[in-house]
Amino acid sequence: MQKIVDDSRLIVKCCKLYYEENYTQNEIASILGVSRPTVSRLLKEGKETGIVRIEIINPLRNNFESLERKIEKLFGMKEVIIVEDEADDRLQTIQVAKAAAEYLMRIVKPGNTIGVSMGNTVKCIANYIANPGKLNLTFVPFIGGVGQSQREIHPNEIITDLARAFGGSFKLLHAPAVVSNENIRKEILKETSIKEVLDYAKLCNIGLVGVGSPTDPASSMMSSGYFNLYDTSNLDKAGAIGDICLRFYDIEGNTDRFEFNKRVVGIEMEALKRIETMIGVACGEKKVMAIIGALHSKLINVLVTNYSSATAISDYAEQR
Structure with a gap:
């Protein structure tokens, strides 16, 4: 089976479906025709390579x-x-x-x-x-x-x-x-x-x-x-x-x-x-x-x- 977790295009598509369009991992697996664990690995790869950046905005007036x-x-x-x-x-x-x-x-x-x-x-x-x-x-x-x-x-x-x-x-x-x-x-x-x-x-x-x-x-x-x-x-x-x-x-x-x-x-x-x-x-x-x-x-x-x-x-x- 072809290794796909290094496929940048697929990683970007997976991350967009998950973070921007709010699909579940099971739904993404069905859309992309891959297993749910593969979706999880694609999302992890997206964070580790910098494709996805998560920023936490603290709503408090001062952050201590x-x-x-x-x-x-x-x-x-x-x-x-x-x-x-x-x-x-x-x-x-x-x-x-x-x-x-x-x-x-x-x-x-x-x-x-x-x-x-x-x-x-x-x-x-x-x-x-x-x-x-x-x-x-x-x-x-x-x-x-x-x-x-x-x-x-x-x-x-x-x-x-x-x-x-x-x-x-x-x-x-x-x-x-x-x-x-x-x-x-x-x-x-x-x-x-x-x-x-x-x-x-x-x-x-x-x-x-x-x-x-x-x-x-x-x-x-x-x-x-x-x-x-x-x-x-x-x-x-x-x-x-x-x-x-x-x-x-x-x-x-x-x-x-x-x-x-x-x-x-x-x-x-x-x-x-x-x-x-x-x-x-x-x-x-x-x-x-x-x-x-x-x-x-x-x-x-x-x-x-x-x-x-x-x-x-x-x-x-x-x-x-």
Whole structure:
């Protein structure tokens, strides 16, 4: 039988029928008098030789896909989602929260358990959950309650909002987020009700956490009431660059050097690293170094942030 896949005229005719006139491969096989596998090979040859060029036109105003993929590769991330820059901090927080809500609705599966920390951006996510359907989700806090200054960023408040938005259930953690020393923490963790909730948190399929910055007086961490400017100054001198679930880490993501971490009532860091999908949400210039430390720590494997922050993260990694 004559070899026909090198017949340029036939390749062009096959490609025109398929791409311009929308015939199926079976229909083209009948028209040309060849087998369907031969049609498939002709179409492949058309692409490989440049007879057919496929161009993808992104309808979005800005295409951040290249930068997203770059950061994913640099830090070994599962996914990076970048949103437009906004001039106003409040609007920037809303844009990141919306993107995080969309991602959460995309990946969540029926019966999932979702762990949540504190944070202003994390708090906003529930506002943008729409028509989730019946998923039978359970929400659980990763840490105890923060100070009295801002009740709305209390983890129990946040999971209640998310459970309401998804029509799911929740478990509350009735414990302080921070105690005065490690021994008190150990005793608190022996309490059955507290132990049960934190053990349940280890079963989470998804984690949703904010990324804090100890050098930002306006951060949720400062709003918690557990810290003052003197504390944050000392943390800065010790090399603290950020926190997740009130556990501090340095620029390389190391958490062991900070004694404060031993006073936090919440899920252990190693347990967080075992959760399949850990979503970190953070934006703004003051959070860039904290995000870099979080990426190094491997406490998160999904990042939602804004364009300027993502650019700074990429530049930092390349300079290293």
